Amino acid sequence: xxxxxxxxxxxxxxxxxxxxxxxxxxxxxxxxxxxxxxxxxxxxxxxxxxxxxxxxxxxxxxxxxxxxxxxxxxxxxxxxxxxxxxxxxxxxxxxxxxxxxxxxxxxxxxxxxxxxxxxxxxxxxxxxxxxxxxxxxxxxxxxxxxxxxxxxxxxxxxxxxxxxxxxxxxxxxxxxxxxxxxxxxxxxxxxxxxxxxxxxxx
Numbered sequence: 001x002x003x004x005x006x007x008x009x010x011x012x013x014x015x016x017x018x019x020x021x022x023x024x025x026x027x028x029x030x031x032x033x034x035x036x037x038x039x040x041x042x043x044x045x046x047x048x049x050x051x052x053x054x055x056x057x058x059x060x061x062x063x064x065x066x067x068x069x070x071x072x073x074x075x076x077x078x079x080x081x082x083x084x085x086x087x088x089x090x091x092x093x094x095x096x097x098x099x100x101x102x103x104x105x106x107x108x109x110x111x112x113x114x115x116x117x118x119x120x121x122x123x124x125x126x127x128x129x130x131x132x133x134x135x136x137x138x139x140x141x142x143x144x145x146x147x148x149x150x151x152x153x154x155x156x157x158x159x160x161x162x163x164x165x166x167x168x169x170x171x172x173x174x175x176x177x178x179x180x181x182x183x184x185x186x187x188x189x190x191x192x193x194x195x196x197x198x199x200x201x202x
Contacts, residue, residue: 152192
């Protein structure tokens with residue numbers, strides 16, 4: 001089976017990017033990260049990419065007249081690398097129709113909660129404030145909503161009485177680093193089918 005081409009969009013330190021690169025390099029996933037794009041000039045994700053010989057780009061939204069033009073630039077880059085799957089890894093922007101139309105059900109995201117609970121920012125704080133006993137992470141396909149796309153995989157972690165936002169985030173992150181490459185592997189094996197709001201794993 002041919003290796004699929006991945007792009008990773010990240011805004012921050014890129015720990016999920018690292019787990020994806022590592023899984024690809026180990027051969028756990030039949031995929032290769034071809035390009036990393038960030039909307040933040042100082043994102044450590046760009047440094048991680050360079051350390052692995054992966055092309056990395058900072059695309060500054062302020063240089064474009066609107067979000068559509070900004071996303072057109074990103075789509076151009078992705079198409080230049082013949083990208084088949086786009087992985088959002090701590091990418092802090094809502095993906096718009098320009099990208100969604102160019103990559104239908106080919107954009108994935110990971111979110112630090114058991115969706116549909118606690119969408120958006122500070123999911124761990126939301127979980128603690130709500131007093132849930134179990135939280136976790138979700139890999140989903142991206143649609144036009146915020147963390148509302150069809151769910152691919154989920155993994156749970158216990159929430160302890162003495163948890164802080166940081167301690168819960170850290171425990172969830174360990175699971176994220178395993179779950180995201182696993183979902184990418186299923187995509188690479190052509191085993192994911194979107195049926196309405198559901199993802200069927202074949």
